[in-house]
Amino acid sequence: MYRRLLALGLVTLTAMPGIVIAQTLDRAAPFDFQGRYLISVSDADMLASAYVDGRLGPPEGRDALSVVPLEGHVRDLKVYETEASNSVAGPPVVVDVTPDGRYAFVVETLTQRPEGNWQKQTFADLRHGNRIQVFDLADPTQPTLVQNMEIAERPGSVSVNADGSLVAVTFDPEGAGKTTPLALIPFTEGRLGQPIYPSVPSLPLEQRLIHAEWHPTQDVLALVNETVAAVAFARVMRQGANLTLEPWGNIVQIEKAPYMARFTPDGRHVIVNNLYWGADVEGTWSEAPRGSVVSIRLEAGTQADGSPRHALVSRAMTGVSPEGLAVSPNGKYVVTTNLERSYLPYDDDRITWFSSLSFFTLDPQMGQLNHVADYAFDGILPEAAAFDASSQYLAVVSFDHFDDRMPGSSIDFWRIATDPLNPQPRLVQTRYSITVTRGAHSMVLVP
DSSP: OHHHHHHHHHHEEEEEEEEEEEEEOOOOOOOOSSSSEEEEEEOOOTTTTTHHHOOOOOSSOOOEEEEEEEOOOGGGGEEEEOOOOOOOOOOSSEEEOOTTSSSEEEEEEOOOOOOOGGGGGGGGOOEEEEEEEOOOOOOOTTTTTEEEEOOOSSSSEEEETTTTSSEEEEEEEOOOOOOEEEEEEETTTTTEOOOOOOTTTOTTTTSOEEEEEESSSEEEEEEEETTEEEEEEEEEEETEEEEEEEOOOOOEOOSSSSSEEOOOOSSSSEEEEEESSSSSSSSTTTTEEEEEEEEEEEEEEEEETTTTEEEEEEEEEEEEEOEEEEOTTTSEEEEEEOTTTTOOOOTOOOOOOOOEEEEEEEEEOOOOOEEEEEESOBBBBBEEEEEOOTTTTTEEEEOSSTTTTOOSSEEEEEEEEEEETTTEEEEEEEEEEEEEESEEEEEEEEE
């Protein structure tokens, strides 16, 4: 056997007096996760099962912003954290960064749990938040809170425009959303200005604007209406210091319970995930069927009045409850992170002892989605994923673990791989993982 290994160059022989020792080479599969840093936020206030039984469970630290500088090999990565109040009660879009990566914004959907006997604390003890926080990342090893501003009640998502000058925040109807569903906040020289709460075209106040996402090159917002399962588009108009929204093209009807939107890098398409939750679903969400993703082509044509016509061009099925959504920087891949029923209490017979990823290829020109496969893995409530800058690797957050002896959440790393004889891409989970504060649910890459 040693002769065969020697012939293959896999071992070397080191001579010592009277002893011959075989030394294996330090080999590892390719792994070059590219980017400047990953940023995640953690809601440390609750167990995932609180969604079902209401019990928050034992505390495990304070809500946190985590920064992972991407220097060196992934097995040597370190995490730097600071407190940042946030909540998992909504889509995983409560953090975003300026295009230059200098500043991060975190919205507080619900406040942190009060002091007291955790055994008696329930989800109802979490109050509506009303803050947006700004963190300076000039030194990613020392993320620093530089502004803490009050805004309307119960913000649910945050997104920064292409030049970093405007921040869009949506509000839940259980909070301010019943009267003011959206804020536009100027951002200059590292400071947020006075929020402006414009009227939102074609959105009755009783409906929920669950996410507003900026176009990658224009001051255009994709507005995801959860209530009527539709996506509208609006252009921001500037008149001095005043900001208003004007409709930009038609509204596109999509599928049940849309959750968030992501544009492709060229701005040609927008991808939306759909959870198939609702009052008419058994258990509202705990027994939901498989979800879906859809692709909308922007400016697919022109309407009679000369405005752009946007078109639904493709759909594909996902796993159950696809809360997280990521589009690769090269525009060729889409991933959803699927909760399945991993978050149910351990004594609930409906629990799935796994979560999953759904992996798709995407035609950048036509917007066609092709479902490659679903990949089950050992994790609870994975709400977010981020491709690296090379589009060849993927980071996935798990809110918690099935082994309660394991502290914290994890950011787990996957690679996109192909068989040299079969070019169909597939996802492969690696052994690389890093630990962050328990409750991780939103994540972005700074390329």
